[in-house]
Amino acid sequence: MPIRKKLGRIIFSLLALLWLSGCWDQKEVEEQAYVIGIGIDKAEDQENRVKITYLISNPEAGATAQGGGSGEQPREIISFVADEFISSTNLANSVIAKQITYDLLRMIAVSEEFARDEQFIRWIYDATKAMEIKRDIKFLVTKEDTATFFQTNNPILETRPHEYFEKILNTGFNNGTIPKSELNQFFRITEADADLFLGIYSSSEKERRQQSGEDPHQITAGEFQFEGETNTTQFIGSAVFKEGQMIDSLTIEETRLAILLNPTLKPGFFLGTLPDPFDETYRIVIRVENNGPLKVDMKLKSGTPNIDVIVPLTIEVLSNHSMTDYPKDAEKRNKLKKSIQESLTKKIEDLIRKTQEEYKTEPFGWSLIARKKFSTLSEWENFDWMKTYPDMNTNVSVQIKLGKFGRQSDLPRIEEIRD
Numbered sequence: 001m002p003i004r005k006k007l008g009r010i011i012f013s014l015l016a017l018l019w020l021s022g023c024w025d026q027k028e029v030e031e032q033a034y035v036i037g038i039g040i041d042k043a044e045d046q047e048n049r050v051k052i053t054y055l056i057s058n059p060e061a062g063a064t065a066q067g068g069g070s071g072e073q074p075r076e077i078i079s080f081v082a083d084e085f086i087s088s089t090n091l092a093n094s095v096i097a098k099q100i101t102y103d104l105l106r107m108i109a110v111s112e113e114f115a116r117d118e119q120f121i122r123w124i125y126d127a128t129k130a131m132e133i134k135r136d137i138k139f140l141v142t143k144e145d146t147a148t149f150f151q152t153n154n155p156i157l158e159t160r161p162h163e164y165f166e167k168i169l170n171t172g173f174n175n176g177t178i179p180k181s182e183l184n185q186f187f188r189i190t191e192a193d194a195d196l197f198l199g200i201y202s203s204s205e206k207e208r209r210q211q212s213g214e215d216p217h218q219i220t221a222g223e224f225q226f227e228g229e230t231n232t233t234q235f236i237g238s239a240v241f242k243e244g245q246m247i248d249s250l251t252i253e254e255t256r257l258a259i260l261l262n263p264t265l266k267p268g269f270f271l272g273t274l275p276d277p278f279d280e281t282y283r284i285v286i287r288v289e290n291n292g293p294l295k296v297d298m299k300l301k302s303g304t305p306n307i308d309v310i311v312p313l314t315i316e317v318l319s320n321h322s323m324t325d326y327p328k329d330a331e332k333r334n335k336l337k338k339s340i341q342e343s344l345t346k347k348i349e350d351l352i353r354k355t356q357e358e359y360k361t362e363p364f365g366w367s368l369i370a371r372k373k374f375s376t377l378s379e380w381e382n383f384d385w386m387k388t389y390p391d392m393n394t395n396v397s398v399q400i401k402l403g404k405f406g407r408q409s410d411l412p413r414i415e416e417i418r419d
Contacts (some may be wrong), residue, residue: 031098031099032098032099032100032103033056033076033096033098033099033100033101034056034058034059034101034103034104034162035054035055035056035057035100035101035102035104035105036055036056036057036104036105036106036107036161037053037054037055037105037106037107037108037109037150037161037165038052038053038054038055038085038102038105038107038108038109039051039052039053039054039055039079039108039109039110039111039142039145039146039147039149039150040085040108040109040110040111040114040146041053041110041111041113041114041146041147042111042113042114042117043081046081048083049081049082049083050081050082050083050085050114050123051079051080051081051082051145051147052079052080052081052082052085052088053078053079053146053147053150054076054077054078054079054092054100055075055077055150055161056075056076056077056078056096056100057074057075057104057160057161057162058072058073058074058075058076058160059104059160059162074159074160074161075161076096077147077150077151078092078095078096079147080092084123084126085123085126085127086126086129086130089101089102101132102130102132102133103132104162105132105133105134105137106137106138106165106166107137107139107140107165107169108124108137108138108139108140108183109141109142109146109149109150109202110124110140110141110142110146111141111142111143111144111145111146111149112141112142112143112239112246113145115141115199115239115241115245115246116245116246116247117245118245120244120246121190121244121245124186124244125187127183128187133183134183135182135183135184135187136182136183136184137182137183138165138181138182138183138200139181139182139183139185139186139199139200140181140199140200140201140202140235140239141199141200141201141202141246142202142203142204143201143202143203143205143207143221143222144203144204144205148204148205149202149203149233152204152205152232152233153204153231153233154231154232155231155233156229156230156231168235169200169235172200172235175270175271176255176256176259176270177235177236177237177252177255177256177270178200178201178236178237178238178255179198179199179200179238179255179258179259180265181197181198181199181200181238185197186199186241186244189241190243190244192367193243193386194361194367194385195362195363195364195365195366195367195368196240196241196242196355196359196362196363197240197241197242197363198238198239198240198241198250198255198258198363199238199239199241199246200235200239201220201221201235201236201237201238201239201249201250202221202234202235203221203222203234204232204233204234205222205232206222206223206224206225206232207222207223216273217251217252217253217256217272217273218251218253219236219237219251219252220236220237220250220252221234221235221237222234222236223236224236236251236252237249237250237251237252237254237255238250238254238255238258238363240359240363242359242361247359248358248359253272253347254351256270256272256288257347257348257351258351258363258364260288260294260311260313260348261294261309261311261348261351261352261364262294262363262364262365263293263294263296263364263365263369264365264368265365266290269288269289270288271285271286271288271318272285272286272288273285273286274286274339274340274343274344275339275343276321276322276324277335277336277339278322278324278332278335278336279321279322279324282321282322283319283321284317284318284319284320284321285317285318285319286315286316286317286318287315287316287318287403288313288314288315289313289314289316290312290313290314291312291313291314291399291401292312293312294309294310294311294312295308295309295310295312296308296309296310296366296369297309298366298369298370298373300370300373300383300388301373304392304393305388305391305392305393306392306393306394306395307366307393307394307395308395308397309394309396310397310399311344311348311397311398311399312399312401313344313398313399313400313401314401314402314403315337315340315400315401315402315403316402316403316404316405317336317402317405318405320405324336326405327405333402336402337400337402340400341398341399341400344398344400345396345397348396348398349394349396352394352396355389356389356390356391356392356394357390360386360389361385361386361389361390367385370383370385
């Protein structure tokens with residue numbers, strides 16, 4: 001074949017490739033309605049159907065390009081009854097002009113009523129079928145129905161809902177007030193049939209009033225009492241799932257301890273309070289941070305299974321209302337260290353006992369460590385972690401290293417000030 005003819009065919013092929021790689025199926029941003037949150041509730045008086053709520057974000061609202069004067073609302077919410085939430089986009093498009101898409105989906109929310117239903121697992125697994133739904137989206141449980149949750153949620157400073165949810169959920173995990181809850185974790189833990197899954201617990205409605213003298217960290221979503229002009233939505237604590245069904249909830253403190261006891265997580269630091277060992281009328285504020293990796297040693301094959309856990313922590317004391325001279329008095333520092341160690345050890349032991357006696361399994365990811373102790377899958381299955389865990393011997397050792405006593409460690413004596 002002549003060189004000129006070969007060259008002509010090559011050029012024609014290249015031009016054809018350029019034509020085929022065009023943007024014929026591309027859709028502009030303004031042509032699509034981006035669902036950032038899906039809510040799922042039980043459909044009233046309709047078996048085998050669910051109520052779907054879409055939280056649709058307008059990415060152009062408040063954008064710099066719009067100059068802040070477009071007048072468009074930052075969100076749109078629609079609720080309706082459907083068979084599932086995959087093809088339900090077609091139903092919603094009968095009233096919403098823009099093409100509905102899950103491309104920017106950030107979370108799936110379910111009402112607590114539905115999450116506690118044994119049939120819930122059938123509907124949530126629809127999320128594994130749709131290509132648009134990513135496995136790393138957030139999974140949360142609302143105390144009220146999700147339609148009320150989305151409609152009541154009204155942040156003041158973050159007008160665009162996709163930014164608001166991303167910020168508040170990341171902040172909550174970093175502070176230890178909520179767990180790291182993603183859809184892929186839910187499916188993985190449910191299918192492994194060994195551990196508990198912790199989902200984000202949330203509410204837009206205030207419930208009971210906090211009792212006088214009660215530890216403010218012993219609350220869940222809806223129980224934080226506050227005043228002022230701000231959003232009422234709260235993300236506090238964990239929704240506990242066993243075999244794909246919600247069975248209970250954990251407080252802020254229990255959630256933090258569960259995070260500390262999970263070797264697969266790398267928490268930052270969090271703040272908490274404990275009784276002051278030198279004056280019971282006060283509480284000290286502590287900054288808790290890991291001082292090395294969690295150590296979990298298991299002996300599972302001879303006699304009663306045994307678990308030894310070493311929790312290394314660095315503690316900084318950030319308040320001193322009793323005005324005790326810790327920096328200069330080694331004896332008082334030792335008493336403080338012993339008091340913190342005993343208090344944290346008891347709290348961890350109480351949580352482990354709760355998981356053994358009430359839940360019959362744990363949310364700490366310990367089964368992943370236990371699996372490695374068995375050479376075959378059948379041997380692991382015969383061990384039956386959920387059946388064996390409640391009777392295991394668990395020993396916890398909290399190793400405390402005292403850090404700083406705040407930016408200014410020395411405080412004057414109260415007698416000197418008032419003399």
